[in-house]
Amino acid sequence: MKTNVxxxxxxxxxxxxxxxxxxxxxMNAIDREKYDVTPxxxxxxxxxxxxxxxxxxxxxxxxxxxxxKSRKVYFVREDGKVLMKSETVSFFKRExxxxxxxxxxxxxxxxxEDGTIQGFLEYLNLPxxxxxxxxSAVGMDKSVFKDVLKNAGxxxxxxxxxxxxxxxxxxxxxxxxxxxxxxxxLIVKPVNTxxxxxxxxVSSEEELDSALMLAYSFSDKILVERAVEHLREINCSVLxxxxxxxxxxxxxxxxxxxxxxxxxxxxxxSKTGGQSKGMASLGRKIPADIDEEKTEEIRRLACGxxxxxxAEGVARIDFIIDTDNNTVYANEINTIxxxxxxxxxxxxGIKYRELCDRLIELAxxxxxxxxxxxxxxxxxxxxxxxxxxxxxxxxxx
Amino acid sequence: MNHFFTVSLILLMxxxxxxxxxxxxxxxxxxxxxxxxxxxxxxxxxxxxxxxYFTVSVLWCAxxxxxxxxxxxxxxxLSVYYCFKNxxxxxxxxxxxxxxxxxxxxxxxxYIILFILYIAAGDALWGKxxxxxxxxxxxxxxxxxYICYAVTLPVEKMFxxxxxxxxxRILKSYxxxxxxxxxxSYGKTTTKFILTRILSEKYNTVCTxxxxxxxxxxxxxxxxxLKPQTxxxxxxxxxxxxxxxxxxxxxVSPDYAIITSVGPQHLETFKTVDNIFKTKxxxxxxxKDKGKVFVNGDSxxxxxxxQGKDFFVYGTDPxxxxxxxxxxxxxxxxxxxxRIGEEKLHLTSKLLxxxxxxxxxxxxxxxxxxxxxxxxxxxxxxxxxxxxHRLEIKKSYNGSLLIDDAYNANPEGSLExxxxxxxxxxxxxxxITPGLVELGDREYECNFDLGLETARECDIIIFVGEKRSxxxxxxxxxxxxxxKNMFVAASFREAMDIxxxxxxxxxxxxxxxxxxxxxxx
Numbered sequence: 080m081k082t083n084v085x086x087x088x089x090x091x092x093x094x095x096x097x098x099x100x101x102x103x104x105x106m107n108a109i110d111r112e113k114y115d116v117t118p119x120x121x122x123x124x125x126x127x128x129x130x131x132x133x134x135x136x137x138x139x140x141x142x143x144x145x146x147x148k149s150r151k152v153y154f155v156r157e158d159g160k161v162l163m164k165s166e167t168v169s170f171f172k173r174e175x176x177x178x179x180x181x182x183x184x185x186x187x188x189x190x191x192e193d194g195t196i197q198g199f200l201e202y203l204n205l206p207x208x209x210x211x212x213x214x215s216a217v218g219m220d221k222s223v224f225k226d227v228l229k230n231a232g233x234x235x236x237x238x239x240x241x242x243x244x245x246x247x248x249x250x251x252x253x254x255x256x257x258x259x260x261x262x263x264x265l266i267v268k269p270v271n272t273x274x275x276x277x278x279x280x281v282s283s284e285e286e287l288d289s290a291l292m293l294a295y296s297f298s299d300k301i302l303v304e305r306a307v308e309h310l311r312e313i314n315c316s317v318l319x320x321x322x323x324x325x326x327x328x329x330x331x332x333x334x335x336x337x338x339x340x341x342x343x344x345x346x347x348x349s350k351t352g353g354q355s356k357g358m359a360s361l362g363r364k365i366p367a368d369i370d371e372e373k374t375e376e377i378r379r380l381a382c383g384x385x386x387x388x389x390a391e392g393v394a395r396i397d398f399i400i401d402t403d404n405n406t407v408y409a410n411e412i413n414t415i416x417x418x419x420x421x422x423x424x425x426x427x428g429i430k431y432r433e434l435c436d437r438l439i440e441l442a443x444x445x446x447x448x449x450x451x452x453x454x455x456x457x458x459x460x461x462x463x464x465x466x467x468x469x470x471x472x473x474x475x476x
Numbered sequence: 477m478n479h480f481f482t483v484s485l486i487l488l489m490x491x492x493x494x495x496x497x498x499x500x501x502x503x504x505x506x507x508x509x510x511x512x513x514x515x516x517x518x519x520x521x522x523x524x525x526x527x528x529y530f531t532v533s534v535l536w537c538a539x540x541x542x543x544x545x546x547x548x549x550x551x552x553x554l555s556v557y558y559c560f561k562n563x564x565x566x567x568x569x570x571x572x573x574x575x576x577x578x579x580x581x582x583x584x585x586x587y588i589i590l591f592i593l594y595i596a597a598g599d600a601l602w603g604k605x606x607x608x609x610x611x612x613x614x615x616x617x618x619x620x621x622y623i624c625y626a627v628t629l630p631v632e633k634m635f636x637x638x639x640x641x642x643x644x645r646i647l648k649s650y651x652x653x654x655x656x657x658x659x660x661s662y663g664k665t666t667t668k669f670i671l672t673r674i675l676s677e678k679y680n681t682v683c684t685x686x687x688x689x690x691x692x693x694x695x696x697x698x699x700x701x702l703k704p705q706t707x708x709x710x711x712x713x714x715x716x717x718x719x720x721x722x723x724x725x726x727x728v729s730p731d732y733a734i735i736t737s738v739g740p741q742h743l744e745t746f747k748t749v750d751n752i753f754k755t756k757x758x759x760x761x762x763x764k765d766k767g768k769v770f771v772n773g774d775s776x777x778x779x780x781x782x783q784g785k786d787f788f789v790y791g792t793d794p795x796x797x798x799x800x801x802x803x804x805x806x807x808x809x810x811x812x813x814x815r816i817g818e819e820k821l822h823l824t825s826k827l828l829x830x831x832x833x834x835x836x837x838x839x840x841x842x843x844x845x846x847x848x849x850x851x852x853x854x855x856x857x858x859x860x861x862x863x864x865h866r867l868e869i870k871k872s873y874n875g876s877l878l879i880d881d882a883y884n885a886n887p888e889g890s891l892e893x894x895x896x897x898x899x900x901x902x903x904x905x906x907x908i909t910p911g912l913v914e915l916g917d918r919e920y921e922c923n924f925d926l927g928l929e930t931a932r933e934c935d936i937i938i939f940v941g942e943k944r945s946x947x948x949x950x951x952x953x954x955x956x957x958x959x960k961n962m963f964v965a966a967s968f969r970e971a972m973d974i975x976x977x978x979x980x981x982x983x984x985x986x987x988x989x990x991x992x993x994x995x996x997x
Binding site: 080083180181443447450451 | 646649650673676677680681703704705859
């Protein structure tokens with residue numbers, strides 16, 4: 080018998096399709112000698128489906144057809160096990176429930192990567208790969224992330240945050256504040272989108288309003304930070320848990336535009352035929368062309384950041400180097416990076432298959448740690464309590 | 477054939493079903509050993525059932541069928557009432573397992589067959605015989621229990637064989653699984669939990685729950701708790717007879733073994749300590765060529781018998797392969813150095829007492845040889861929690877320290893607890909104890925020994941109950957212990973009042989064999 084790994088992907092997110100690409104890659108990389116893989120595709124409506132066709136990326140071109148070939152499932156906890164069950168179609172066509180041993184969420188963006196799916200798995204008490212609820216949530220909200228890092232003494236660019244209604248109520252107050260505290264050029268970001276969605280660089284006051292309004296269409300909360308004029312983007316991945324982790328080699332992604340946009344990351348690069356191959360196909364240099372000292376600094380910071388937010392599994396941390404003064408800033412963390420950053424680990428000497436294996440082992444390790452801590456007291460405290468009028472009588476004794 | 481009589485029989489059959497519940501419950505709680513059930517029965521004879529049998533038979537002979545039906549109705553009402561009352565009040569209720577259901581089915585079959593025969597016979601003599609038999613089995617239910625047990629036995633054996641084979645199949649299908657067997661007269665359950673805690677730092681570990689240590693308990697654990705990702709299975713093995721351990725080993729085929737102790741437990745079935753030794757070491761024979769066998773060198777019965785054999789010895793003897801050295805006790809628990817070969821690990825634990833340290837030593841030595849790092853062992857051992865009221869360190873009155881050993885009631889353990897108290901160097905050592913009870917002939921002697929030990933190790937002695945503590949005061953009076961520091965309190969509350977006069981942050985109090993919960997500060 081093999082350990083059954085349920086890979087969750089898709090979900091109600093703007094990065095739905097990216098997640099499908101990442102997940103299909105991972106499902107084909109997981110060691111099938113050791114594990115059974117159960118795909119769990121979550122539609123944009125939040126319905127869950129499984130089926131054999133889901134291992135092939137081409138099948139996703141026609142979603143309606145794919146779902147017709149698959150079966151709708153739901154998850155329940157029974158007798159200390161987590162079961163995946165299907166809706167009963169008819170009396171004769173009844174599927175046996177599948178026991179799930181561990182979950183592997185490969186989802187990107189809000190409504191899933193931000194602790195949502197982790198909370199669902201936690202509720203089922205099912206071991207799962209990657210960050211827990213809190214570190215996922217911290218990793219998703221760029222402003223909270225920066226606060227945590229600042230507290231831990233890690234380098235981030237200063238920023239200010241606004242809520243949407245605060246801005247629309249009196250645009251001039253906010254604009255004034257931005258002008259005084261940050262100055263131009265600056266970057267406007269929704270706090271919780273990944274893959275550069277809704278991010279824009281603003282060079283003058285005239286461009287500010289449209290940038291802010293664009294950002295507000297993705298999130299209720301936006302942050303504004305100084306734009307580093309001459310920058311290099313360097314990414315580094317971390318694998319492990321808050322007790323012990325390792326950093327990968329660094330990469331430097333190529334930028335077409337001034338900021339690496341969603342088009343660069345997932346849509347572009349069509350000339351090389353890399354479309355729909357995800358992060359792995361993006362133009363980049365591995366290892367990044369930076370000196371050894373800087374590389375070590377970034378790798379050390381990456382591990383520090385990973386531990387500071389209490390991350391687990393594999394994460395990719397994106398840094399900015401201000402080339403004017405050669406200073407490194409942490410920009411953001413991807414708690415479930417596109418393609419699980421396997422291309423970075425491959426370059427570090429850990430093959431994709433082994434990466435998946437280590438991630439699953441880490442999930443079990445966390446579960447063991449949790450089981451060693453008692454969350455409930457076995458005796459029912461209420462069993463000895465009398466309620467209502469009897470209770471007040473009892474208190475006299 | 478009288479209709480009232482037929483009705484009586486039907487009522488009696490229903491009576492039987494309700495009355496047998498209690499009997500089956502006791503058969504279950506005696507682990508389906510008819511001999512043990514009989515032993516229970518001897519002290520719990522169901523007089524009501526005999527009375528009912530007698531009454532019904534007399535009424536039948538007298539031909540008072542109407543009265544008989546009335547008696548049976550009353551009996552049925554009483555049976556139903558007592559059946560539910562009993563099930564509600566029992567601490568350990570009847571669990572409706574497959575086996576219990578089959579027993580009920582067998583009882584029902586016996587009743588129905590006899591009833592059909594009685595109907596079919598009409599007025600023939602053998603109809604009367606069947607009716608008489610039916611009345612007997614419906615009223616005196618222990619008879620039915622024995623019948624059911626005998627009838628279902630072949631089926632149960634078949635089920636057991638199926639489950640055992642299934643467990644073997646499961647174990648075989650997990651090719652990378654390591655199985656660790658733990659046995660011993662004492663300390664095996666604690667060692668199992670300590671080992672599981674340490675191993676789970678590195679491996680997905682499953683152990684037999686509670687003190688499941690019979691073949692069927694282990695088979696159940698394998699079938700229900702083992703998962704594909706399980707890397708180590710820690711299996712506690714219990715024995716009451718020679719061959720018991722071998723039987724379990726044949727199912728789980730262990731790769732590693734720990735033998736925690738050999739002592740005079742279950743002597744009535746084993747006859748000699750030699751037999752106990754042989755039985756425990758059936759585990760060593762099963763492991764022989766595959767892995768290491770860890771044995772407790774502090775157990776004299778083991779030490780004397782393993783000279784020159786290839787075992788991994790652990791304990792407090794410096795010559796042992798894994799030895800606990802420099803043991804000391806502090807406010808936070810115990811500290812010691814564990815030396816395994818060349819490696820030396822400094823460990824701390826909240827568990828107190830020599831036996832705990834020995835158990836940790838064995839478990840840590842095995843975990844170490846399975847590749848758990850020194851750092852992981854140190855963390856796991858430090859996070860072990862003591863069992864409630866078993867040498868548990870707590871805070872007490874006025875910043876003083878309390879060692880709560882309230883649930884300890886065996887003579888050896890009590891002496892060890894006093895020695896633990898004695899090892900709190902530089903602190904004022906106080907004991908409160910009412911002594912030991914329920915030890916029969918040995919009671920005076922054991923309490924006398926406890927008294928001597930307290931005089932040796934304590935600064936202040938507070939005994940509870942003048943009459944109960946007589947053997948201990950006698951013992952203290954034979955020593956040169958300053959009598960001013962010995963008190964005899966009438967009650968536990970009074971003992972605590974006396975204690976509160978001495979308690980300060982440099983005082984350590986041992987509460988031995990008494991419940992302190994209501995008196996904690």
